[in-house]
Amino acid sequence: MENKKPKALKRRLLLAAVVLGLAGLGYAWYILSATYDDTSNVKADFNVEATAFIQEFVKDRAAANEKYMEKIISVAGIADDISSPNDSLVTIRFSDSGSGSYAIFSFQENNMEAAKKVQQGEKVTIKGSCSGGNYSEILDLTSIEFKRCIIE
Amino acid sequence: MRSTYLFLALMIACGSLFAQKKTTTSATVSFDASTPIDALPKADNQTVIAALDTKTGDVQFEATVKNFTFSNPNIQNHFNGERRMNSDKYPKFTFKGKINDMKKVDFSKNGTYEVTVTGDLTVKDTSKTITVPATLVVKDGVINASSTFTIVLADFGVAADGNKVRKEPEIKVLAEFK
Numbered sequence: 201m202e203n204k205k206p207k208a209l210k211r212r213l214l215l216a217a218v219v220l221g222l223a224g225l226g227y228a229w230y231i232l233s234a235t236y237d238d239t240s241n242v243k244a245d246f247n248v249e250a251t252a253f254i255q256e257f258v259k260d261r262a263a264a265n266e267k268y269m270e271k272i273i274s275v276a277g278i279a280d281d282i283s284s285p286n287d288s289l290v291t292i293r294f295s296d297s298g299s300g301s302y303a304i305f306s307f308q309e310n311n312m313e314a315a316k317k318v319q320q321g322e323k324v325t326i327k328g329s330c331s332g333g334n335y336s337e338i339l340d341l342t343s344i345e346f347k348r349c350i351i352e
Numbered sequence: 353m354r355s356t357y358l359f360l361a362l363m364i365a366c367g368s369l370f371a372q373k374k375t376t377t378s379a380t381v382s383f384d385a386s387t388p389i390d391a392l393p394k395a396d397n398q399t400v401i402a403a404l405d406t407k408t409g410d411v412q413f414e415a416t417v418k419n420f421t422f423s424n425p426n427i428q429n430h431f432n433g434e435r436r437m438n439s440d441k442y443p444k445f446t447f448k449g450k451i452n453d454m455k456k457v458d459f460s461k462n463g464t465y466e467v468t469v470t471g472d473l474t475v476k477d478t479s480k481t482i483t484v485p486a487t488l489v490v491k492d493g494v495i496n497a498s499s500t501f502t503i504v505l506a507d508f509g510v511a512a513d514g515n516k517v518r519k520e521p522e523i524k525v526l527a528e529f530k
Contacts, residue, residue, distance in 0.1 A: 235423060262374075343377065346399075347419050
């Protein structure tokens with residue numbers, strides 16, 4: 201009768217350790233297996249026209265960053281530069297002719313081929329995650345960068 | 353009047369022909385901090401701004417921290433968080449340097465040139481002078497620059513505790529100057 205209590209306590213402690221261990225494993229699995237949704241399936245927070253969008257950053261970068269940073273944005277504009285130095289890289293740029301400032305887009309792997317088909321001067325709409333705008337000391341203008349983009 | 357226009361047109365044409373500072377908005381910087389127990393901490397940024405002065409050998413890079421793209425959103429959040437890159441406060445990595453052995457390089461002649469570049473790499477407002485190897489491939493006026501090197505995260509006040517993140521990640525830089 202005297203030995204039963206420690207045995208029950210041991211069993212409970214073992215059970216608690218197993219539950220905690222499983223919870224830890226589950227959390228680690230959740231953290232490590234997470235992936236981004238395909239941007240094609242994500243609804244845009246904003247639909248904008250490139251020149252007006254770039255101008256918002258030129259006029260007040262802090263306010264524009266507050267509004268657009270890490271949001272999914274669909275931007276319509278004229279592709280003024282397509283850069284593809286090798287098969288696994290492509291970027292498309294929309295520029296504001298007045299200020300020289302620009303928005304630039306890098307693409308999801310499954311959208312690289314679609315991006316490479318865009319021609320300079322073509323009107324396209326690109327959706328992606330906005331990484332915000334920064335002043336470039338090298339170019340003396342504002343650059344607004346996007347990641348995980350798709351051609352709409 | 354016509355001769356004035358002709359003169360101006362010639363000046364503009366000559367200026368672009370002999371432009372010394374070449375720039376790109378599509379350089380790529382990638383880093384790999386993965387370890388045998390965690391393959392996730394690696395990312396690239398394909399919208400890095402870079403400049404190369406073909407006369408002086410001056411080299412500059414600006415990379416937006418938030419545009420480094422990870423496959424896993426949790427790892428991306430860790431990378432940008434206060435304990436790591438603190439990208440809200442320090443939005444850019446920069447490099448300002450110079451090609452050491454410019455005499456070896458002839459930008460007007462097709463060829464592959466192995467050089468070293470020395471300059472200040474700034475991460476989280478902490479600058480450190482580094483010297484890295486670089487390869488310059490000149491072909492028909494287009495210059496492809498590449499470099500692979502490692503940095504010590506602790507030198508820039510970046511936490512890399514535990515053994516999930518390599519303390520000296522590998523950095524790769526690619527830039528095409530037209």
